[in-house]
Amino acid sequence: MKKIIPLLLAFFMFSHCNKEPENKAEISVPSKTWWKEAVVYQIYPRSFKDTDGDGVGDIKGIISKLDYIKSLGIDVVWLNPIYGSPNADNGYDISDYKAIMKEFGTMEDFDALLKGMHEKGLKLVMDLVVNHTSDEHPWFKESRKSRDNPYRDYYHWWPAEKGKPAFRPGAFEADGSGWRFDSLTNAYYLHYFSYKQPDLNWENPKVRHEIYDMMNWWLKKGIDGFRMDVIPFIAKDTTFPVITQADLDKNYHGRWDVYMASGPHLHDYLKEMNSEVLSKYDCMSLAEGAGMLKSTALNFVDEDRHELNMGYHFDGVNLGYIPGHFKKMDPNWSLVEFKKIYSDWDAVYKDKGWGTIYLGNHDQPRMVSRWGNDTPKFRAYSSKMLTTFLLSMRGTPYYYYGDEIGMTNAYFDSIEDYRDIETIAEYEKVKIAGGDLQQFIEDQKTGGARDNGRTPMQWDTTANAGFTAGTPWLSVNKNFNQVNVASENKTPNSILNYFRKMVKLRKENPVLIYGAYHLLQAEHPDIYAYTRILNDKKMLILLNFSDHNSNINLKEIETKEGTLINNYESVDIENDKINLLPYQAVIFSIK
Incomplete structure (x- = not known):
């Protein structure tokens, strides 16, 4: 099993992701x-x-x-x-x-x-x-000229006599700083990205x-x-x-x-x-x-x-x-x-x-x-x-x-x-x-x-x-x-x-746009399985994200009506067990 890599953010499991609504009328359809x-x-x-x-x-x-x-x-x-x-x-x-x-x-x-x-x-x-x-925009060129220029407040400036401003990140700078000193007016200007990209002052x-x-x-x-x-x-x-x-x-x-x-x-x-x-x-x-x-x-x-x-x-x-x-x-x-x-x-x-x-x-x-x-x-x-x-x-x-x-x-x-x-x-x-x-x-x-x-x-x-x-x-x-x-x-x-075929399938089936989503078998290490449901339409999507054969047991397959798309020529089903080939993707219409 692949090991889980922690992210910068903590994620909280959606407690009902494996449950489908008991009453289809409960499904909320957006405008x-x-x-x-x-x-x-x-x-x-x-x-x-x-x-x-x-x-x-x-x-x-x-x-x-x-x-x-x-x-x-x-x-x-x-x-x-x-x-x-x-x-x-x-x-x-x-x-x-x-x-x-x-x-x-x-x-x-x-x-x-x-x-x-x-x-x-x-x-x-x-x-x-x-x-x-850009620092070559006319607004910034004017802003740099003097502290009392009419365009000065179009950007964020910090006067050097107040000391170095508090750290802010500059994503595209080798030193990582989002402040750049400009000697022309003895001040720093803010740039969250490159020093060539001064931040606009939306407070103005x-x-x-x-x-x-x-x-x-x-x-x-x-x-x-x-x-x-x-x-x-x-x-x-x-x-x-x-x-x-x-x-x-x-x-x-x-x-x-x-x-x-x-x-x-x-x-x-x-x-x-x-x-x-x-x-x-x-x-x-x-x-x-x-x-x-x-x-x-x-x-x-x-x-x-x-x-x-x-x-x-x-x-x-x-x-x-x-x-x-x-x-x-x-x-x-x-x-x-x-x-x-x-x-x-x-x-x-x-x-x-x-x-x-x-x-x-x-x-x-x-x-x-x-x-x-x-x-x-x-x-x-x-x-x-x-x-x-x-x-x-x-x-x-x-x-x-x-x-x-x-x-x-x-x-x-x-x-x-x-x-x-x-x-x-x-x-x-x-x-x-x-x-x-x-x-x-x-x-x-x-x-x-x-x-x-x-x-x-x-x-x-x-x-x-x-x-x-x-x-x-x-x-x-x-x-x-x-x-x-x-x-x-x-x-x-x-x-x-x-x-092209998959785009067409999505357009012809509003269930793939507006239908409710339900994750199945969240802990399966290889297969991403979910359903989409809209009124009387229901689809089962199976995706093998691995480079080897993998199988999954799903009762939903027992009501399979037809195969809508498959990136292989066939799919192997034994009762309620579906065997997927490496990176196989299948969408079924189900009752």
Whole structure:
């Protein structure tokens, strides 16, 4: 049995996760809306398709692939930032909110993309980055000039004559500090991420209304919503008190991210944002929920609070990291704990609000390398199994580009291969501490290095996988001759075509969207089994997360009506015992 790896957070078992309601009428059906029923496809523009040969993906590249995107059956495209930016953090450092990054194209290109998507029945969601800007944004340039500049209070400044400010973390800095000294005005400014990303002062109403005006500008242009980057961090205690580890342990579960997500006026600002912007449009709003806990999640997404539509948590993707090491994975992460996390979070939204489900994105390793098995023998089976999980759980699924063909981690051998600001900063920390740099690189091959999930899309077997005619900004994965869209498109049982089939199954069966979720045999070490129930519809989902045969006894199988999907050709059933092959995924319709 796999051993259980403790997480940063303590999880409490949902006491009824193995019980189904005695009366089907007890099942609560949430109000229906398009963003609950959508499958969201995330595109990292820099890596999707390059049309001008500069090695960087662009908007015209996305336009050229709209037929492919539509063929997936998805409903919404979430674009990572494409705003004007000097690109210190791949666009998450914005210098102009109403412009397009030159590498990506022009506003005319964007307008053509939006029009083309809407003509195909697709919706477009933008990445909203408003906790911070670039240090090259005009607001910050003005803010730096003098202490009495009108833009000074657009950011958080601490005068040096008061001494060094109390520690705050800076995620992308080698020294770990979130304060940067600026000699021009003899003061420190706050940056929770890179020093190139100074934090905005949301306590200033002028800042808030600048942001709301910008959001309204994009929504009037016709976009369909926002994914909100680190939105729980926008509110700060501007007295910047000293925070000790004891304070963190007592009040914030021992975690800095929970502290940073607990600003005194956070929900005032989100309610104001809803009133000034979101409530005026039929749009979706997603909080990147760093620091969000099960106990606080509904504060963001309970419909009665009039804040946001949904948020996503980090508990699932944090599973299995070894404490004290930068995103180093223990390969023996526990499926029992995995099931507990997702069952507990489903329970949060059982009666109110709405959740999300994801296993990969631009900040994570590739889904099949992290949660499945990317060896040639099992890559396809485990990728299909993970897709089955994502598209059969309650909550809006977010699916990352390339995962639909089973793209894998890059397994880079040198720090020179990386472009990600976070990985490079962590490498420098290890170097400064005299640590084992080679071991750090080995850890990133399977762990959390963000560039694992950012390698260029593998379209075909031509040079650079058909991504670019130039030199790609980040190396193409070496396995592109075996893993690419062209070959999978023409193979009926490919990962790609399985994804399309699973999307179709979800759309044709509201039980997979709105149905109640019930975990079965929580302690089974290999198999994740659960039912989905909506009125007279009931489905049984069985997922073998292991690389060996495994079996499970379930009385539910005795009422099996039919097999709806299976990533193998058959399934072995003996009375009430189901024998599953390695990484087998099956969905049954049951009475």
